[in-house]
Structure formats: structure tokens, C-alpha cells
Amino acid sequence: MYIEQERPLPSQSKQVYPKNIKMTELTKRRKVETPKTVHSSKVFAPFRVVGNVSNGTPFAIGTLGSTFYIVTSVGKSFQIYDANTLHLLFVSSKETDNEITALAAHFHHVFVGFGNKVGIYKRGSQEHLITLDTTATVTHLSIFGDFLCVSTDDNNVHIYKKNTPQDKYATVLYTKFKITDLQGGEIISLTHLATYLNKLVVVTKSNILLFNAKTGKLLYTSDEFADQLTCVEPAPALDIMALGTATGDIIMFNLRKGKKIRTIKIPQTRISSISFRTDGSSHLCVGTSIGDLIFYDLDRRSRIHVLKNIHKEAFGGVTAASFLNGQPIIVTSGGDNSLKEYVFDPSLSQSEGEVVVQPPRYLRSRGGHSQPPSCISFADSESHFLLSASRDRSLWGFSLRKDAQSQELSQRANKKADGGRIAGAVMKEKFPEVIAMAIENARLGEWENVITAHRDEKIARTWNMSSKRVGRWTFSTNDDGFVKSVALSQCGNFGLVGSSNGSISIHNMQSGILRKKYKLHKRAVTGIALDGMNRKMVSCGLDGLVGFYDFNKSTLLGKLKLDAPITSMVYHRSSDLFALALDDLSIVVIDAVTQRVVRQLWGHSNRITAFDFSPDGRWIVSASLDSTIRTWDLPTGGCIDGVRLDSVATGLKFSPNGDLLATTHVNGNGISIWTNRAQFKAISTRTVDEEEFAKAILPNASAEGNSSILAGALGDDETEDNATLFNKYESLEQINEDLITLSLGPRNKMNTLLNLNIIKQRSKPVEPPKKPENNTPFFLQLRGEQVGDDASNREGIVHETPEEEQKRELDAQNIKNAESELQKFKPTGRVGFESKFTKLLREGHESSDYSSFLSNLIELPPNAIDLEIRSLNSFEPYDEIVWFIESLTQGLKSNKNFELYEAFMTLIFKAHGDVIHMNNKNKDIVAALQQWEQIHKNNDRLDELVKYCSGVINFVSSV
Numbered sequence: 001m002y003i004e005q006e007r008p009l010p011s012q013s014k015q016v017y018p019k020n021i022k023m024t025e026l027t028k029r030r031k032v033e034t035p036k037t038v039h040s041s042k043v044f045a046p047f048r049v050v051g052n053v054s055n056g057t058p059f060a061i062g063t064l065g066s067t068f069y070i071v072t073s074v075g076k077s078f079q080i081y082d083a084n085t086l087h088l089l090f091v092s093s094k095e096t097d098n099e100i101t102a103l104a105a106h107f108h109h110v111f112v113g114f115g116n117k118v119g120i121y122k123r124g125s126q127e128h129l130i131t132l133d134t135t136a137t138v139t140h141l142s143i144f145g146d147f148l149c150v151s152t153d154d155n156n157v158h159i160y161k162k163n164t165p166q167d168k169y170a171t172v173l174y175t176k177f178k179i180t181d182l183q184g185g186e187i188i189s190l191t192h193l194a195t196y197l198n199k200l201v202v203v204t205k206s207n208i209l210l211f212n213a214k215t216g217k218l219l220y221t222s223d224e225f226a227d228q229l230t231c232v233e234p235a236p237a238l239d240i241m242a243l244g245t246a247t248g249d250i251i252m253f254n255l256r257k258g259k260k261i262r263t264i265k266i267p268q269t270r271i272s273s274i275s276f277r278t279d280g281s282s283h284l285c286v287g288t289s290i291g292d293l294i295f296y297d298l299d300r301r302s303r304i305h306v307l308k309n310i311h312k313e314a315f316g317g318v319t320a321a322s323f324l325n326g327q328p329i330i331v332t333s334g335g336d337n338s339l340k341e342y343v344f345d346p347s348l349s350q351s352e353g354e355v356v357v358q359p360p361r362y363l364r365s366r367g368g369h370s371q372p373p374s375c376i377s378f379a380d381s382e383s384h385f386l387l388s389a390s391r392d393r394s395l396w397g398f399s400l401r402k403d404a405q406s407q408e409l410s411q412r413a414n415k416k417a418d419g420g421r422i423a424g425a426v427m428k429e430k431f432p433e434v435i436a437m438a439i440e441n442a443r444l445g446e447w448e449n450v451i452t453a454h455r456d457e458k459i460a461r462t463w464n465m466s467s468k469r470v471g472r473w474t475f476s477t478n479d480d481g482f483v484k485s486v487a488l489s490q491c492g493n494f495g496l497v498g499s500s501n502g503s504i505s506i507h508n509m510q511s512g513i514l515r516k517k518y519k520l521h522k523r524a525v526t527g528i529a530l531d532g533m534n535r536k537m538v539s540c541g542l543d544g545l546v547g548f549y550d551f552n553k554s555t556l557l558g559k560l561k562l563d564a565p566i567t568s569m570v571y572h573r574s575s576d577l578f579a580l581a582l583d584d585l586s587i588v589v590i591d592a593v594t595q596r597v598v599r600q601l602w603g604h605s606n607r608i609t610a611f612d613f614s615p616d617g618r619w620i621v622s623a624s625l626d627s628t629i630r631t632w633d634l635p636t637g638g639c640i641d642g643v644r645l646d647s648v649a650t651g652l653k654f655s656p657n658g659d660l661l662a663t664t665h666v667n668g669n670g671i672s673i674w675t676n677r678a679q680f681k682a683i684s685t686r687t688v689d690e691e692e693f694a695k696a697i698l699p700n701a702s703a704e705g706n707s708s709i710l711a712g713a714l715g716d717d718e719t720e721d722n723a724t725l726f727n728k729y730e731s732l733e734q735i736n737e738d739l740i741t742l743s744l745g746p747r748n749k750m751n752t753l754l755n756l757n758i759i760k761q762r763s764k765p766v767e768p769p770k771k772p773e774n775n776t777p778f779f780l781q782l783r784g785e786q787v788g789d790d791a792s793n794r795e796g797i798v799h800e801t802p803e804e805e806q807k808r809e810l811d812a813q814n815i816k817n818a819e820s821e822l823q824k825f826k827p828t829g830r831v832g833f834e835s836k837f838t839k840l841l842r843e844g845h846e847s848s849d850y851s852s853f854l855s856n857l858i859e860l861p862p863n864a865i866d867l868e869i870r871s872l873n874s875f876e877p878y879d880e881i882v883w884f885i886e887s888l889t890q891g892l893k894s895n896k897n898f899e900l901y902e903a904f905m906t907l908i909f910k911a912h913g914d915v916i917h918m919n920n921k922n923k924d925i926v927a928a929l930q931q932w933e934q935i936h937k938n939n940d941r942l943d944e945l946v947k948y949c950s951g952v953i954n955f956v957s958s959v
Contacts, residue, residue: 042684043631043641043677044661045707046699047942050386050398051368051406053079056274056335058320062105071110072329073100073593074670077701079111080124083324083331086341088368088403090124094704094892104141111148111168113138118150120169124703128171132158142190142200146170147213149200151187155179157202157448159213175216183207183221189232193239193255201231201241201255208241210255222258225251233274242284244271246656250286250296264296273321279328281344281357293332295341297357305359312336312392329363336392337669338367370872373664373671375437376651379450379465381583386662387450387465388671389434395452396469398671400660410461410469430456431470436486443492447510448473451495452905460486460497462509473512479503479519487528490573493535499523504539508680516554520547527569529578531592538592540566540580550596562588565610565742575617577634587622589634601632601842603690605640610652611665618652621661623649628693629663638687643696665698672699675707734896738944743858743897750903752862837868841883850887855888857904869904870911878925881912885928892935898942905932 022849061083068083076095081088092112102113109127112119117136120128120330136152140337148160148170161174163739179187191201198950202209202341205228227245234241239256253259266286273287282298293307301843311318311334321332328344342360369390378384379397385405399405411430436453443449448462448471460483462471477483481501486819488495493516495507502521507514521541529538537549546560555557562585571578571614576592587608589599598773604624611622619640620632627648631641651664661674677683697708729793734741743749752759834842857865873880885908891901909916 015958040694041629041641041643041696044629044643044674044696045677046697047660047673047675047706047708049074049668049672049699049701050662051337051373051388051396051402052670052701053337053366053368054333054339055320055337056316057100057103058927059322059331059333059339060105060110060947061322061324061331062107062110063325064107070339071103071105072333073103073124074701075099075668076114077705078103078110078121080110080603081339081366083329083341086339086364086404087690092121092702093125095700095702098137101134102138102141103659104143106143106169107418111141111143111169113141113150116152118148120171122356124939127170130160130171133173134158138188140187140190142192143170144192144200145198147174147198147200149190149213151190151202153186155187157190157200157211159188159200159216174213177211177216177218179209180205183209184224187230191232191234191241193234193241195238201232203229203243205229208253208255220255220258222253230271231274233276236276236278242274242276244274244286246270248288250274250284251493266294266772272316272318275322275330277323277328277330277344279323279326281328283324283344283357285321285322287332289313289317291317291334292846293318293321293330295360304357307342307360307774310334310340311338330360336367336370338370339363340365340367347956366406367408368406369396369669372650372666372669375434376653376654376662376664376671377437377439378653378662379439379715380441381656382662383636384464387437388664389437389452391433393430393433395434395463397465400673407468409463412469412472414470414472431461436484438488438495440488440490440492441465442490443509444551447471447492449488449492449509451475451486451488451497451509453486453497456482456947458482460495462495462512473509474503475507475512475514477501477503478505478514478517481524485526485528485531485569489530489534490532491534494530496526496528496530498535498539498541500524502541502543506530518549518554520556520559521545523565526566527580529569531571531573531576532573536576538571539567540569540887542566545582546590548592560590560595560597563796567735568611570612572613572617574615576812577613577617579611579613579620580844581611581622583607587611587620587623587632589620599634599637601637601639603630603642604628609648609650612652612654614654615656615658623652623663629696633685636685636687638685640685640688642688642690643691645696646694646700648700668698670701674699680710737895740898743900745858746899749862750899753865753903754906756862756866770831835868835871837871838880841880841887844887845879845883850890853887854891854897860898865904866907867909872916874912878915878919879917880921881908882924882928884908885925885932889928889932889935892932 016862028835053076053311054072055074069089069695070081070083072079072081074913076099076419077092078100079088080090083580096112096114096119098115100112100114104111106124110121112121115137116132118130118138119126132152134152134154134156136154138150139153140151146162150158156176156178158176159174160170161172162170166718179202184207186205187202188205189203191202191203193199198212198214199227200211200213202211206224208222210217211218226315227249230246231244232241239254241253241255243251245251248271250264250271251260252262254261266288271286272289274456275285277283284296284298286294286296288294290313291309291311293310294303295305297304302619315335317334318332319334321330323330333339341363343363344360345358347355347357369388369392371390371392373388373390375389377387379387384399384401388396388398388401395406395409397409432454434452435455437450439450445466448464450463450465451460453460458480459474459476462473466485474493475497477497477499479499479501481499481503483497484500485498486496490614493509493806495509497507499507502519502523502525504518505514506516506526521543523542525539525541534551537551539547542565544561544562548557548559550557562582564582567581568581569578576890577589578592580588580590582588585604585608587601588597590596591598596719601620604622604626606625608622608624613620618634621629622632623629624715625648627645629645629649630639633640647665647667649663649665651661657678659679661676663672663674665672691873701798709772716835745838802897840853840856844853872884888901888905891897903941916925
């Protein structure tokens with residue numbers, strides 16, 4: 001629980017205030033003036049995007065021997081899936097400059113068209129980039145032989161060729177030509193037919209053109225078709241192409257003969273994709289813009305199967321459908337962010353008569369939301385699954401560990417209590433959009449553990465995360481109002497439902513029975529929460545009321561009236577704090593125990609869309625329609641971080657262990673995942689201004705476009721340097737020149753200086769060290785020189801005699817003694833050696849500024865200070881003693897390091913007091929001491945203040 005209180009001054013200096021100081025100056029805080037620099041978020045770093053599989057750009061299928069891979073576009077990035085398992089293999093290393101408009105695969109390489117460029121990638125990494133000599137956008141790609149053919153939206157075809165036959169792909173511009181309006185206008189497809197050497201088929205809206213890619217000549221132009229062409233696919237048979245039209249006709253066209261050979265009609269639909277089966281069965285698959293997949297048997301000239309609504313019509317239906325070469329598997333994708341595979345099982349017919357083709361069976365798929373998510377929540381304490389609801393009326397569980405584990409929760413109705421089936425259609429349409437959601441895992445696997453509120457519905461629904469399907473119960477409001485908020489108790493036994501008419505109903509999650517009812521609010525209940533012990537319940541509503549209830553006794557404990565309607569609430573069970581978003585654009589934090597407002601956070605300039613507590617309850621992260629995400633520090637009540645986004649955040653959730661932040665946005669079908677830098681380093685609580693907010697880049701699907709999960713541990717970028725700078729606090733050396741300031745060093749330094757002799761005396765050894773006794777056994781008595789001499793004699797090495805060795809040791813000892821005597825000698829004047837201490841003292845006298853000398857003196861350790869003061873020249877004319885007293889007088893006059901200068905003066909009197917006393921008539925010494933005495937008298941009030949305060953304290957304590 002956080003309590004509003006005055007923050008202490010983070011100070012290292014101890015200030016003593018004189019009597020004549022103004023009280024207004026006492027309130028000044030010391031701070032480091034840092035320049036207002038624009039920085040990126042110091043708390044969150046973009047990590048990845050979850051839930052993006054495919055968009056409306058047609059996929060490309062590549063072949064590597066007997067294996068296949070599928071390349072899909074997700075905006076400015078592409079993803080590569082294994083066709084056998086639909087496991088994600090690679091993602092593009094970095095985002096492209098523009099949206100991807102065309103994809104093509106050729107063995108190991110993927111060709112990506114975006115803007116006026118074509119990127120050539122291998123395993124997701126870019127190997128080459130081709131920039132077209134035009135500003136038009138790439139629309140189609142075709143690779144065959146030594147050529148790369150690229151069409152643009154200005155109806156130009158650019159042909160690139162390999163520089164040498166050993167090159168893996170074409171990179172050199174060979175030729176280009178333009179398709180005129182008389183030739184059909186907009187280009188629909190670039191196709192190459194088998195056995196047509198160096199020939200490129202350009203299909204426009206109304207014509208088929210055959211070009212020689214090597215010479216750039218137009219070889220053939222078909223007659224104009226009556227209906228607009230929309231797609232084309234080469235048939236396994238030679239010279240045959242299948243053309244799809246906007247009116248639903250499928251035209252089989254023989255290019256060599258230049259005529260139609262068959263027409264298949266699908267009334268009132270638009271053909272978007274065509275594919276031929278190549279595993280022995282003469283089947284044709286047709287994808288339509290309404291989302292249906294139609295299969296024809298070309299031998300029997302009949303329709304065999306139809307798959308209805310496999311992709312949503314609102315997003316373009318089936319944008320691409322293709323059979324895997326030599327396999328009865330068809331891959332489809334659409335603009336609804338899904339990729340699906342269907343398989344034809346072998347026929348069950350055994351006779352030679354009519355063969356019955358079984359309908360295609362759903363094999364596997366990958367997908368996500370087709371519209372932006374609106375409500376998210378982490379489904380477990382390990383941040384494995386992320387539960388997400390969207391405006392497309394679906395509820396997904398996305399895995400943050402493995403993409404293949406993500407799946408949509410089933411909305412199929414449960415069976416009756418007796419096990420019988422429900423009459424009629426089991427599932428007519430999906431449930432309405434989820435507007436509120438709560439999840440608890442205490443009873444996971446025993447009964448339902450998720451409860452959701454849906455738009456304009458009077459019932460709340462339960463879900464079971466263990467079976468990934470809708471639950472058995474629906475909880476209705478008891479006042480015939482719409483469900484506006486839901487919650488679950490931490491034990492998982494009770495589901496709480498808030499109504500638009502102001503009532504609250506509590507149901508048992510195991511049996512679905514209504515247990516309690518509450519009625520406090522006059523308007524919609526926008527938030528409900530229950531503490532971890534099921535003792536206290538809190539509710540809020542649009543009427544601005546906050547209600548506190550005793551859950552066990554079902555009684556009202558109290559209520560709190562706020563100034564504005566409350567739109568949402570988040571409860572933090574560990575600290576018993578809950579935060580409320582108000583219509584006046586503020587966030588109010590209330591303590592559930594004291595029932596008082598403890599913080600009020602202001603800063604957003606538009607409606608708050610989402611907010612959440614950090615797991616430790618120290619932060620609140622909020623998002624708003626002003627396109628910002630702000631991080632609030634509750635102990636200080638300030639905004640410590642903020643970023644501006646290109647897309648407004650609509651949902652926000654912290655992971656249970658605090659390492660990730662998930663956000664949803666108005667644009668994009670995926671969920672953005674951010675890493676929390678605070679798990680690796682301390683975050684500064686410095687309050688940032690709105691001018692310091694930087695525009696942050698949202699996470700994307702590329703590999704290198706985001707920060708790694710260890711971004712917070714690596715401080716090699718400017719953001720880390722700024723954050724490190726903000727974490728440093730440097731106390732001012734002095735608040736005011738009129739204040740007496742003590743030193744910033746260790747508090748016991750002065751005591752050590754004054755009692756250094758006693759410390760040295762106590763540190764002396766009690767008795768000299770003794771030589772260890774020789775207790776070696778008799779058979780090891782041969783040791784030392786005798787052992788060495790004996791070994792040397794055996795090995796034939798010349799050795800010294802004992803007399804020679806003793807003489808050598810005596811000479812070395814004499815040299816050592818002479819050096820020690822030289823070190824003790826200190827010549828007078830400027831002759832010979834001059835220490836740094838003496839040099840700075842002399843230079844300070846010459847310049848009448850002892851600041852450098854005093855700085856050096858304060859930094860010295862106590863033993864060095866004592867040595868230097870004792871080493872001052874104590875012979876006439878006593879210059880060093882006079883200079884040292886003058887330096888201490890200047891230091892004392894500055895009101896800095898007060899106690900150290902007093903200690904230094906005590907030391908000089910201890911070391912040279914007899915010299916100073918005997919020469920008390922020396923005019924230089926007398927003048928220096930008189931200056932010290934004059935400055936020292938001005939500071940005698942410190943002693944008066946200390947004695948006065950001590951007397952007052954003794955009097956108060958005795959009373």
C-alpha cells in the first residue's frame with residue numbers, strides 16, 4: 001500500500017543553516033540540470049508481433065526436391081512456412097521500404113516486389129536488391145530460365161537476365177517494353193508455359209500477348225475477350241491455359257491454335273484463382289471472391305465438390321489457391337489472415353466402374369484475427385498463451401513459444417446434460433464481439449475458467465481453456481440489462497457480471513447457479529473486482545460511484561463519489577490498489593483498505609483506451625486516443641516514460657512475470673509484444689515532459705527490425721546512455737555560499753585524522769615475530785644450503801661459498817639502508833625533490849588561489865595527510881607553515897568542508913605547535929594566524945547552534 005507523503009531530500013552533503021538564512025531558501029532542492037533531449041522509450045523495447053499469417057497478397061510456393069515451402073506476405077515482411085507441417089521456418093531479416101505487392105519463389109531464393117524494387121532473399125536474408133528505373137510499383141513477378149520478368153502498374157515489363165551462366169539469379173536489365181491500352185490495358189499476370197523457350201505470356205484484362213523475352217518482340221496477340229480476365233494458370237497439358245473472368249467463366253485456351261477449347265460457367269461470381277491437380281487426377285480448383293472453393297472433374301465435365309466460405313468474402317475471398325505439385329493437397333489463403341490446407345483422400349471404389357471422389361478434407365491451417373484485436377489477456381502465469389478477442393467475433397489463444405500451438409477457441413455448443421445432441425444447426429453464426437474478459441486458472445481443467453461479455457448481449461458466456469471451447473453456462477443479468485463488465489474470483493469459483501442497468505450478479509462457475517445480487521449503481525457497471533481472500537468486493541460505474549462490499553456478509557461497507565463517470569477499472573490484488581479511468585481523462589488510484597484516493601494521474605489529452613498495473617504494483621501503463629503510451633510511477637505519482645505511436649493502442653496487458661507488455665492497435669491484425677527493460681536494470685523515476693516523448697516504432701514481423709529480448713541488458717545505444725544519465729544523481733557541492741557545508745567524504749575521516757597516533761599505537765604488534773622451531777625428523781635434517789650444495793655438486797654446477805653469499809647479502813643490505821636514508825632526507829627550498837603536495841602549495845601562494853591544493857588535500861587518505869603535514873618545512877623563514885595556514889583560512893572562508901579544515905588546523909598545531917609558539921613574534925606567522933582567527937570567529941555560531949539544540953532536546957526529553 002502506498003501512502004502519500006513528502007519525499008526526503010536525496011542528499012549526501014550535511015547542511016548547517018545559519019540564523020540569518022531566509023526560510024524560502026531552505027526549501028530549495030538540489031538537482032542536476034539535464035538538457036531536455038528527445039529519447040525513445042527507456043522502459044519498453046519492440047520485440048515481435050503475434051498473430052500475423054498472411055494478407056491479401058497471393059502467396060508463392062517453392063520446391064526443393066520433394067519438399068515444398070510457402071511464402072506469405074504480412075505487410076512489409078514475409079514469412080516462410082514448411083508446407084508439410086505449416087511450421088514457421090524463416091521470417092524476413094528486415095522490413096521492406098514499402099508494402100509487399102508480389103512474391104515469387106525459385107528453388108532456394110525468394111523474390112519480393114515492393115515499391116519500385118525487387119529484393120532477392122535466401123533463408124529470409126537479403127542477398128541482392130534490384131531498383132527499377134521507374135517510380136511505378138511492382139505488380140507481378142515471373143522467373144524462368146535466365147530471365148526475371150517484372151511488371152509495374154504503369155504497364156511496363158522489365159526483363160532482367162543473368163550476368164553469367166554461373167549466376168544464381170538475374171540481376172542485369174536486359175530489355176523492357178510497354179503494354180498499350182489497345183493491347184488490353186492493365187496487366188493481370190506474367191506466365192511462362194512449359195516448352196516455350198524464352199517466351200513470356202503477358203495476360204491483360206482483355207488480351208493474351210506472347211513475347212520473346214530474348215528479343216523483346218511481340219509474337220502473338222489474341223482476340224479481345226468479351227469478359228474481363230482476372231487470373232490465369234498454365235495447364236499440365238501443353239499449350240493450354242485456364243483463364244478466369246470477372247463474370248464467373250473459366251476459359252480453356254489453346255495458345256498454339258489461338259482459340260478457346262472449353263468454357264466452364266460459374267454464375268454470379270468472380271474468379272480469383274485457378275489451379276490444376278497434377279498427381280494423376282484431372283481436377284481443377286477454382287477460388288472465388290466470395291470465399292468458396294469449387295472443384296471440377298475435367299474428364300467427367302462436372303462439378304464434384306464445393307467448400308463454402310473457407311475465406312471471408314469481406315476480405316476478398318480466396319486470393320490464392322494452388323495444388324502442391326504431384327500431391328493431392330491444395331493450399332489456400334485470403335485477406336482474412338489465414339492459410340489453410342485441404343487434402344483429397346484416396347477413392348474407396350474398388351471396381352472398374354464409376355470412381356467416387358471423396359470431398360477434400362481439412363488438413364491443417366494457420367491463422368489469426370481478420371480484424372484488429374480489441375481485448376487481450378494473458379492466459380497463464382508463465383506467459384505461454386495470450387487470449388485475444390477481436391471485432392471479427394473470434395476468440396483466439398496465441399502461443400508465445402510456438403506458432404503452431406495457436407488456435408481459435410471453438411464456439412460449438414455443448415451437448416445436453418444427458419449427453420444427447422441439441423436439435424437443429426449446432427452453430428449458426430459466431431457470437432458477438434467480446435467487450436470484456438476475465439480469466440483465472442485456479443480451477444483449470446475442473447470447470448470453466450474464462451468469462452466474457454459480448455456486445456449488446458444480456459448474457460455472459462463461460463469458456464474452458466483446457467478444452468479450448470465455449471463452456472456450458474451462460475450468466476444473465478438480473479435486471480434485463482446488457483452485460484458491461486465481468487470478473488472472476490481468484491479461487492475460480494465465482495463469476496461476477498455487471499449490468500448496464502447498475503446491478504451485479506454473482507454466479508457459481510461449477511454449477512452455473514445464481515448466488516448473490518447487488519444493486520448500488522444507477523447507471524452501467526463498468527468494473528468489478530474481488531480481492532484474493534474473497535472478503536472485499538469493489539465496483540464502479542458510469543454514475544461516478546465506487547462501491548465497497550463485504551463479500552461474505554453481502555453488505556455494503558461504503559461508497560466513494562468521484563467527479564466524473566468511470567469507464568474502466570483494473571484491480572491489483574497484491575497491494576489492494578485499484579485504478580479507475582475517468583471521463584475527465586485522469587487515472588485515479590484508490591486503496592481498497594482505507595477507501596481513499598492515493599494518486600491521481602493527469603497527462604492524457606484524449607480518452608483513455610486501456611491501462612494495466614505492473615505485476616509488482618509499482619507502475620501503471622496507460623494508452624489513450626492521443627496516440628501515446630505512458631508509464632506512471634505510483635510512489636512518485638509522475639510519468640516516468642512516454643512514447644508516441646503511429647497507430648492508436650486499443651488494448652494493453654502486462655505479462656504475469658512482468659517481462660512482456662502486449663498491446664493491440666487500431667491498425668493491424670496482430671498483437672504487438674514489447675520487452676520490459678526494467679528486468680535487467682533500474683529505471684529512473686525522473687518525471688518526463690510531453691516534449692520529451694519520442695515516436696516509437698511498433699514491433700514488426702521481421703527478424704532484425706525489433707530489439708532482442710535482452711535489449712535492456714545491453715546498453716550500447718543512445719537510449720541506454722540517456723537512461724543511465726537520468727539514473728545518476730549528483731548532489732550540488734554547496735546549496736548556498738552563506739551555509740556552512742560539511743564534507744562529502746566518509747564521516748569518520750575527521751576522527752581518523754585527529755586520532756591517527758592512537759590508531760598507529762594500537763596497531764603495533766605486541767611482540768616481534770618468532771622464527772618457527774625446527775621439528776623436522778632426523779632423516780630430513782639436511783636442508784637449505786646443504787641440500788642445494790649437494791645437488792649442485794652432483795650436477796656439476798658452480799656454486800657460491802657461504803662466505804661469498806654472506807658478503808653479497810651484506811652489500812645488498814647496505815644499499816637498501818642508504819636508499820631509506822635518502823628517502824627520509826628532504827632538502828629545503830626548491831633544491832632537489834619536491835612532492836606534489838609542496839608544489840601545489842607553492843603554486844597556490846604564487847597565484848593567491850589555493851583551490852587546487854585544497855582539492856588535492858581533501859582527496860588524500862588520512863595517513864598521507866598526516867605525513868605531508870609533518871613534512872612541512874619548519875625552518876626559517878617558515879614559508880610552508882604560513883602558506884598552509886593561509887590555505888586553510890581560504891578554505892574555511894568558502895564555507896565548504898568545514899570540519900576537515902578544522903581538523904587540518906589541529907594537526908598542524910600537533911606537529912609544529914612548538915615551532916609556531918617559539919616564533920610567535922614572526923610577522924608572517926602572526927598575520928596568518930590573525931586571518932584564521934578572524935574567519936573562525938564568524939563561524940563560532942555553529943557551536944552556539946549545536947549547544948542550543950542539545951539543550952532543547954535534553955529539556956524536552958526530561959519533561
